[in-house]
Structure formats: structure tokens, C-alpha cells
Amino acid sequence: MTTACCPGSFDPVTNGHLDVIERSCRLFDEVIVAVLENPSKRPLFTIEERMDMLREATSHLEPVKVSSFQGLVVEFCRQIGADAIVKGLRAVTDFDYEMQMAQMNARMGTETMFLAANPEYTYLSSSLMRDVVSLGGPIDGLVPDFVLKRLTAKLGK
Ligand code: ADP
Numbered sequence: 220m221t222t223a224c225c226p227g228s229f230d231p232v233t234n235g236h237l238d239v240i241e242r243s244c245r246l247f248d249e250v251i252v253a254v255l256e257n258p259s260k261r262p263l264f265t266i267e268e269r270m271d272m273l274r275e276a277t278s279h280l281e282p283v284k285v286s287s288f289q290g291l292v293v294e295f296c297r298q299i300g301a302d303a304i305v306k307g308l309r310a311v312t313d314f315d316y317e318m319q320m321a322q323m324n325a326r327m328g329t330e331t332m333f334l335a336a337n338p339e340y341t342y343l344s345s346s347l348m349r350d351v352v353s354l355g356g357p358i359d360g361l362v363p364d365f366v367l368k369r370l371t372a373k374l375g376k
């Protein structure tokens with residue numbers, strides 16, 4: 220039984236995240252999507268809201284379980300028995316930071332696997348989605364429809 224951990228803020232989940240989660244399901248028996256609870260950040264959506272949206276968006280994916288964690292991702296991986304962290308790499312801008320994290324996490328005992336982002340979604344980030352909606356722009360096709368509704372309810376004009 221192989222287990223992947225896909226960590227992130229998911230504030231909110233985008234089609235780019237979902238692409239990485241779906242592809243992880245083809246590689247691992249179990250995929251734990253782990254929402255980071257970071258007390259030093261002020262997210263738009265609460266941890267419960269972010270987990271609810273992820274559960275709804277992944278309900279068709281049998282291997283997926285949605286969870287949350289605080290602190291070191293390697294510690295969480297140890298608790299759930301994850302074999303690897305799986306992350307999406309969008310562009311060179313992600314590379315430096317992700318490389319540093321992956322090397323540190325390998326030193327602490329958990330390997331990271333990178334999936335090259337789907338070119339359709341390379342430019343997507345949760346923060347860009349929040350910014351565009353708050354300025355009244357269209358993001359349909361970039362997040363699930365129910366996520367767009369929730370974003371518009373929080374931020375929309
Ligand atoms: P962001 O707020 O930048 O979307 P998250 O912390 O929620 O970032 O992202 C969690 C993981 O999902 C990271 O590994 C990130 O590289 C990956 N990811 C985010 N957006 C995309 C995308 N559009 N395509 C592929 N992977 C992505």
C-alpha cells in the first residue's frame with residue numbers, strides 16, 4: 220500500500236491543485252490532501268471551509284482523504300505513514316523554494332516527488348484567483364463552479 224501526501228494552503232482549491240491530486244491518484248493507492256493550518260497567516264477561508272471544498276472537489280476520487288496539519292510536514296507524513304510528499308511545479312519561480320524544502324525534508328526522512336504542472340494551469344495560484352475575483356474578473360474554468368460561488372460570496376462585487 221503506497222501513500223502520498225499532497226500538502227498546501229488550498230485557499231481555495233484550484234483546478235491546478237486538482238490536476239496534481241488526480242494524477243497522484245494514478246501513482247499511489249492512497250492520497251492524503253493535507254491542509255496546512257498556519258497560525259501566522261490570515262487565510263480567506265477557514266481550515267474547515269478549505270477542507271469542505273477539497274472534499275467536495277475530490278469526492279469522485281476514491282484514494283483521496285482530506286486532512287489538516289500544523290508544524291512540520293515530515294512529522295505529519297510520519298504519523299500517516301506517507302511514502303512521499305507530492306507537489307506540483309509550475310515554473311522556475313517555484314523551483315528555488317521547492318528545491319530547498321525538498322532537500323530539507325529528505326534530510327528529515329521524507330522524499331518529495333514533483334509533477335510538472337499541466338500547461339493549462341501553470342499560471343494558476345489561489346492568490347491570483349482571490350485577486351481577480353476581488354477585482355470583478357472572470358475565473359470560470361479555473362476553479363470548480365462551487366468554489367467560484369464561494370469566492371464570489373466572500374469577495375465578489
Ligand atoms: P498556491 O497558494 O500557490 O496555489 P498552495 O500552497 O495551496 O499554493 O499549493 C499547494 C501545492 O500545489 C504546491 O505544491 C504547489 O506547487 C501546487 N500547485 C499550486 N497551484 C498549482 C498549479 N496551478 N499547478 C500545479 N501545481 C500547483
